[in-house]
Structures are given as structure tokens and as C-alpha cells.
Amino acid sequence: MRKIAIIGAGASGLMAACFASSHARVIIFEKQKMPGRKILATGNGRCNISNRNLDASRFYGKNPDFVNNVFGAFGLDKTEPFFSSIGIPFAEGKDGRLFPASFQASAVQKMLSFEAQKRGAEIMLHRRIDTIVPKKKALVLITAGREYHHFDSVILAAGSCAYPQLGGSDAGYALAASLGHTIAPLIPAIVPLNATPKALHRLEGIKWDCTLIARYQHTTIASSTGEVLFTKYGLSGPATLEISTAVNRAIIAGKEVEIFIDFFPALTPDELSAHFQTLFAETSKPLALCLAGIIKERIAEIVLPLAGKDPFAFAGSLRTEEIPGLVKIFKHLRVIPGKPRPFSDAMVASGGVYTDEINPSTMESRIVQGLFITGELLDITGTSGGYNLQFAWSTGAIAGMNV
Ligand SMILES: Cc1cc2nc3c(=O)[nH]c(=O)nc-3n(C[C@H](O)[C@H](O)[C@H](O)COP(=O)(O)OP(=O)(O)OC[C@H]3O[C@@H](n4cnc5c(N)ncnc54)[C@H](O)[C@@H]3O)c2cc1C
CATH class of the missing domain: 3.50.50.60 (FAD/NAD(P)-binding domain)
Structure with missing residues (x-):
């Protein structure tokens, strides 16, 4: 034998x-x-x-x-x-x-x-x-x-x-x-991603269902909808792992990849805008608190400043023409993935x-x-x-x- x-x-x-x-x-x-x-x-x-x-x-x-x-x-x-x-x-x-x-x-x-x-x-x-x-x-x-x-x-x-x-x-x-x-x-593949802006690292430990779209030169190289876990260095969770292989392969090939986060994948920009208009009508409430019924308040506190808004300012201070900017930041937040994380974090x-x-x-x-x-x-x-x-x-x- x-x-x-x-x-x-x-x-x-x-x-x-x-x-x-x-x-x-x-x-x-x-x-x-x-x-x-x-x-x-x-x-x-x-x-x-x-x-x-x-x-x-x-x-x-x-x-x-x-x-x-x-x-x-x-x-x-x-x-x-x-x-x-x-x-x-x-x-x-x-x-x-x-x-x-x-x-x-x-x-x-x-x-x-x-x-x-x-x-x-x-x-x-x-x-x-x-x-x-x-x-x-x-x-x-x-x-x-x-x-x-x-x-x-x-x-x-x-x-x-x-x-x-x-x-x-x-x-x-x-x-x-x-x-x-x-x-x-x-x-490293099927792995969490280092990502900036650093402000997002303050969301460490928070999970939220998002759509992630990874792009290189305006072409989508990977996308996923599902749970994102925010970490002290960037992004993890199933939706991140799903796009991570394409992202890391592109980065190693020298491509400048961008990732766009949609915090409200179930809503169109118009629907989100309508929500915002209703919620911000409560002029004596802080902006982040206005959104606390539709997204985790901590996310609102961290993301609003990325659109130049103080999350603790009263909604009355917001002008109607500023709403599209807020819709954009929550539907299309641009983050930049960094150097791949080590093989000790990678599933494959x-x-x-x-x-x-x-x-x-x-x-x-x-x-x-x-x-x-x-x-x-x-x-x-x-x-x-x-x-x-x-x-x-x-x-x-x-x-x-x-x-
Ligand atoms: C945390 C984690 C979760 C995962 N979850 C999933 C999942 O749910 N679904 C999925 O599809 N994939 C998953 N994977 C990936 C999957 O486990 C691997 O792709 C799969 O095990 C690969 O099989 P393999 O036989 O090639 O290697 P392995 O299963 O890694 O086996 C290789 C073996 O070779 C031994 N070995 C290595 N070198 C030598 C040597 N020189 N002499 C003797 N022995 C040696 C190793 O000790 C090991 O036991 C996961 C991976 C990790 C790390």
C-alpha cells in the first residue's frame, strides 16, 4: 500500500x-x-x-x-x-x-x-x-x-x-x-481596518448597522451592509470584515482607497432630510439629543462636529439650508483606511x-x-x-x- x-x-x-x-x-x-x-x-x-x-x-x-x-x-x-x-x-x-x-x-x-x-x-x-x-x-x-x-x-x-x-x-x-x-x-484579510478621522475612534465599543462602500477612483471595489463595530483604531464588525480583503489588497497595490459610511442605510437622503426637519423643529433641544431617537446619541455627538456643528448647540441655531450638509455627513461619511492590521487580527x-x-x-x-x-x-x-x-x-x- x-x-x-x-x-x-x-x-x-x-x-x-x-x-x-x-x-x-x-x-x-x-x-x-x-x-x-x-x-x-x-x-x-x-x-x-x-x-x-x-x-x-x-x-x-x-x-x-x-x-x-x-x-x-x-x-x-x-x-x-x-x-x-x-x-x-x-x-x-x-x-x-x-x-x-x-x-x-x-x-x-x-x-x-x-x-x-x-x-x-x-x-x-x-x-x-x-x-x-x-x-x-x-x-x-x-x-x-x-x-x-x-x-x-x-x-x-x-x-x-x-x-x-x-x-x-x-x-x-x-x-x-x-x-x-x-x-x-x-x-491580512477578513480583518478589522485602521481608519481615520481620529474623531471616530471615540466611538470605541459602539455597534451600528451601516452600509460601507469602499471606492478607488470613484469605482466601488467592495460594499457591505450590516453591523459595524467602531474601535479605538477604526472599524470592525461583520460589514467591515466583508470589505476588508478588497480594501487591503488595493492598499498594498498602492491604491488610495476611500470608505463611505452610511449610518442610515434604510432611508433615502430625502427621507432622512424630512426626519431631520421634524426632529430639529424642537428648537430648545441640543442637536445630538434631537437625533437620539433615531441613532445612538454618542454617534450623533461624534458625527455632527465632522459637519462643523456643535452637538450641544440648540436646534434653534440650525439654519434650514444646513440640513443637506448634515444629511450628507450621516449618509456619506468619508473615512480613509490605513495600513493593514497585523496577521494576528486577520482570520485569513x-x-x-x-x-x-x-x-x-x-x-x-x-x-x-x-x-x-x-x-x-x-x-x-x-x-x-x-x-x-x-x-x-x-x-x-x-x-x-x-x-
Ligand atoms: C478566528 C477564525 C475564524 C474563522 N472562521 C471561519 C468561518 O466561520 N468560516 C470559514 O469559512 N472560514 C473561517 N476561518 C478561516 C478558516 O479557518 C481557514 O481558512 C481554514 O481553517 C484553512 O484550512 P487549512 O487546512 O488550509 O489550514 P488550517 O485549518 O489552518 O490547518 C493547518 C494546520 O497545519 C498545521 N501546521 C502548520 N505548519 C505545520 C508544519 N510545518 N508541520 C506540521 N503541522 C503544521 C497547523 O498547526 C494547522 O493545524 C476562520 C479563521 C479564523 C482564524
Whole structure:
């Protein structure tokens, strides 16, 4: 029987093990003390396992169409029955997001690890692979403890450098590069954003449903409506995470990106103007207090000065012709995103091994025979919503079947 090694017992490595164990002897090397540690943290502990709306437009990379081949070979149509067959049926949430029906990431981590071992894979913990040496008919893995292991094929499923707190590191890129692979620049993705004006930092801790539109030279590069969490350095929360990959990729490419915040996404400018006229008719009330019934008062206190208005001045001091300026600041507040935040804040890393060096039907390297590369290590990054895990499941399964 062929002997196969998998480097990394994460999402794609465990999936690969489940599919490879039917035709090979499989050993997984995992540097951490347990398999699937990142899976445990996914979806805030609920594991956003996939999404009904899988298509290339949800992914970034030099060649996002690579995902069409991958999902053609092993898409949601095969992922859902696989998880169901191991006791994890899916439940659907907002925007096509899928979760295990128990909404417990720990169930996915435990049941997938159990399944891989039940099918015959051996998981060796505390084993970091530092070197891969291609020999004539084998690949030799060398661990940090200088153990040498010979294999017919190797699946490199070592994940990205995002979230080092849960084991993210550069190791996978270094191993791939040492064998001749090219690595697209790595950029923190699905990550909060540094942003100015600084006045907004005083909203730290406040959450509000907004629309965020990121633009470069008047063209929209990403937008999202949902909860924004204001922080001491800028913006976080689901709507921010959603646009963050496009924003950071543009910033790293040297583009000057602007983000516009709409604090009243459900109202047109005319509707908001009509509201303002009614609310400001109470001339003896401070301006911010006039708005306290339609937006958090603290937001009004911080945003009104950005339009040159004292939030504690009486509404009577406001002239009718000033209302369009206030509508504009609440519907179209311009903020400037700064340098990307570190990988320790990022859920995923954009960039990685170029996909034109990988056969999408098998996940085998076009450079080293017998080497397969899966998951987030590849230059494919999904937006938030379950897309990254689905890519890990699919690439893992394909590699496992074809190794
Ligand atoms: C906080 C957080 C929340 C997330 N939530 C979601 C979500 O809800 N939905 C979603 O789709 N995606 C989510 N993601 C992203 C998702 O977890 C990853 O895209 C996915 O786990 C990638 O799978 P992978 O197999 O490529 O890598 P990983 O799952 O990271 O696995 C790689 C494994 O390789 C091991 N390893 C690395 N180097 C070596 C080495 N040299 N030797 C031995 N072992 C090694 C690591 O310890 C790790 O266990 C989240 C990420 C984070 C950090």
C-alpha cells in the first residue's frame, strides 16, 4: 500500500485524510497539541462551514476561476452529503451561510478528527515538519526533532500565516517555496481596518448597522451592509470584515482607497432630510439629543462636529439650508483606511502558492511530482461567509482522492 503524509491536521488536512485512507496508509503530522485547532474558533465557535452561494466572485487571487474547477470536482453538492454521512447535517443562516446543525465548531473538529482516524489515518501530534526533500521515488520529511520519514506522496495542508495564536505560520509557504513554488504576496484579510478621522475612534465599543462602500477612483471595489463595530483604531464588525480583503489588497497595490459610511442605510437622503426637519423643529433641544431617537446619541455627538456643528448647540441655531450638509455627513461619511492590521487580527491570509502551479483536478503540484497542496496555503481567498472552509474541504477532498 502506498504511504502518504499529510502536513497539517487542519480543515483541509483532515478532509484529505478521510478521502486518502481508503487507498493509502496515511500519516498526518501536526505541530500543535491537537488536530483542527483553528476549526474550533471558526464562526465565533459556531463554524460557518460553507455557503449556498458558491461562485468565483466570492474569491480573490491571481486566478479566482481556479475555484470553478475545484467546486466542479468537489462542491457543496458533495460536501454536504459527506458531512451528513459523518453525523453533521447543515443548518442555514443569513445570506446562504451554512453551519453544523448543532452550531458547534467543536463538533466539526472532533467528528472530523474521529472520522479520519476511524478510516485508518494516524495523527502524530507535536510533529513540525521543517524540510521536504524530494528523492527519486519518494519525498522525505524531516521533523523539527530530526526524525526522517519516507513517503510516496505528500499533501501539504499547513494553512496560512493568519492568526498565529491558533498555529498560523509561514511554515507552509517556506516548504512550498523550498520546492520551487512561487508565493503571491501575503496580505491580512477578513480583518478589522485602521481608519481615520481620529474623531471616530471615540466611538470605541459602539455597534451600528451601516452600509460601507469602499471606492478607488470613484469605482466601488467592495460594499457591505450590516453591523459595524467602531474601535479605538477604526472599524470592525461583520460589514467591515466583508470589505476588508478588497480594501487591503488595493492598499498594498498602492491604491488610495476611500470608505463611505452610511449610518442610515434604510432611508433615502430625502427621507432622512424630512426626519431631520421634524426632529430639529424642537428648537430648545441640543442637536445630538434631537437625533437620539433615531441613532445612538454618542454617534450623533461624534458625527455632527465632522459637519462643523456643535452637538450641544440648540436646534434653534440650525439654519434650514444646513440640513443637506448634515444629511450628507450621516449618509456619506468619508473615512480613509490605513495600513493593514497585523496577521494576528486577520482570520485569513490573502496570497499564497500560485494556482497556475497546481492542477485543479487533483491538487498536485505541476513542479514536484507527488506533492499536493491544499487549503488556505493557496493563492485563493474567500470573503467572509463560509467560503474559506469550503475551499479547504474541497481542495482537501480532491487531494485525498487523487493522491
Ligand atoms: C478566528 C477564525 C475564524 C474563522 N472562521 C471561519 C468561518 O466561520 N468560516 C470559514 O469559512 N472560514 C473561517 N476561518 C478561516 C478558516 O479557518 C481557514 O481558512 C481554514 O481553517 C484553512 O484550512 P487549512 O487546512 O488550509 O489550514 P488550517 O485549518 O489552518 O490547518 C493547518 C494546520 O497545519 C498545521 N501546521 C502548520 N505548519 C505545520 C508544519 N510545518 N508541520 C506540521 N503541522 C503544521 C497547523 O498547526 C494547522 O493545524 C476562520 C479563521 C479564523 C482564524
